[in-house]
Amino acid sequence: MIDFYTFFQRVQQATDIATQHDLANALGVNRSAITQAKRRNSIPQKWVLALSRSFCLSVDWLEFGEGAPEAQPLPQSQGTTSFTVPKVLATLCAGDGSFEVEATPVEEHIFKESWLAQKGTPSAMVLMDVIGDSMEPFICQGDTVLVDQSQTTIRPDIIYAVGFDDSIMVKRVAAGPDKVTLMSDNPAYSPVEIQGDELLSFRVIGRVVWSARDY
Known part of the structure; x- marks a missing residue:
């Protein structure tokens, strides 16, 4: 499972999300959910999928750092x-x-x-x-x-x-x-x-x- 800090750095790199408050807004969750994820040092899989769809990012890149940040274009x-x-x-x-x-x-x-x-x-x-x-x-x-x-x-x-x-x-x-x-x-x-x-x-x-x- 991806750790919080690596995930957040990738999100900051590929989007206009700059703060944990921005991340909470993008995910539609309360700031306390971000704090809990940071404390556990882990990211729910559904967050990876949600940001992938919202910002057209590759799930493999977000989660594993593999390939390019951008998802492949739709046909x-x-x-x-x-x-x-x-x-x-x-x-x-x-x-x-x-x-x-x-x-x-x-x-x-x-x-x-x-x-x-x-x-x-x-x-x-x-x-x-x-x-x-x-x-x-x-x-x-x-x-x-x-x-x-x-x-x-x-x-x-x-x-x-x-x-x-x-x-x-x-x-x-x-x-x-x-x-x-x-x-x-x-x-x-x-x-x-x-x-x-x-x-x-x-x-x-x-x-x-x-x-x-x-x-």
Whole structure:
């Protein structure tokens, strides 16, 4: 099993992840999970797979240092490049917060890479299911959203996947002096202000760039 320090050095070398806080954001886990992995000096296999898919890195290189950092490109079909986006176990709550935060991939979905590139960085994208009704009618219970984890700068009137303490949510986010405000589209839900020491437990996972709904 790969040790924490070797793994982290390779991740820093091949991505824009510079700190352990960045690593936690990329994996969609709480900072305490990174601390525990560092203490054990080992990395869960699912983290290797998650970062491989998010940043298009070779699993063999991440885990064993073999070959090149970049994964082999996907085959082209009739001149159109496809790109596989993982759907992860974690669920975003359109409400008070979901405690299902695992970044483990459970499915794969194929998109046209040029379409993804118009919305952000394909290698940093994941699909997540939504539970709750606080973002209705724009995002509804049972929708699947596409989250670009490379877009974490808070901008007005944009929907983000965010984490607070040990839960994750989908909300509109407003940044103010020494605080952030989480806002719902459903008027039945009041804004939530996070400020002071609470900000240490807040993170932006990524921007919601697309959603899908079954009928």
